[in-house]
Amino acid sequence: METTLIILKPDAVQRGLTGQIISRFENKGLQVVGMKLMQISQQLAATHYEAHQSKPFYAGLVKFMTSSPVVVMALKGNGAITIARNMMGATFGSKANPGTIRGDFGVSNSFNLIHGSDSPEAAERELKLFFAPGEVLTWPRHGDQWIYDMSGGKIE
Numbered sequence: 001m002e003t004t005l006i007i008l009k010p011d012a013v014q015r016g017l018t019g020q021i022i023s024r025f026e027n028k029g030l031q032v033v034g035m036k037l038m039q040i041s042q043q044l045a046a047t048h049y050e051a052h053q054s055k056p057f058y059a060g061l062v063k064f065m066t067s068s069p070v071v072v073m074a075l076k077g078n079g080a081i082t083i084a085r086n087m088m089g090a091t092f093g094s095k096a097n098p099g100t101i102r103g104d105f106g107v108s109n110s111f112n113l114i115h116g117s118d119s120p121e122a123a124e125r126e127l128k129l130f131f132a133p134g135e136v137l138t139w140p141r142h143g144d145q146w147i148y149d150m151s152g153g154k155i156e
């Protein structure tokens, strides 16, 4: 089982799209194990996006991410990191395929609605940045036996 960090960016919150986006993940079968509305500080945005520091879009990205509240989520599931990235679609709203979150809800290349961790290492690092110990919960989900086939002794 993997847990990934998802951020519903300021444009998703301001446009009232958070419910629809969260529903997509719930419908897919990913489990919400952490979720909160928060305002990202300058420092947190800088740390989160430190790999992009030298990019021309960096200053605008930090300004955007700190401009208005976001919803951060910890999503758990078998293969959750890749599943969430595929559901998000390509980085640019103008290029993302229909059926994906970025493809269905936006056209902008910078205001692209959602962040998702891109590797297990990134997920571990990012979950720690956004959630304090105890804020990501372990809870048995009613219905898991119909979301996963566990008849063979492993998750299928």
Ligand code: IDP
Residues within 6 Å of the ligand: 052, 057, 061, 090, 091, 109, 110, 111, 112, 114, 115, 116, 118
């Ligand atoms: P990702 O969010 O799909 O992983 P990254 O390349 O990691 O994409 O970029 C992080 C974020 O920076 C993007 O989600 C987007 O908001 C912004 N961004 C990336 N490339 C550009 C660009 O060329 N112009 C404007 N913003 C960009």
Ligand code: MG
Residues within 6 Å of the ligand: 118
């Ligand atoms: Mg990225």
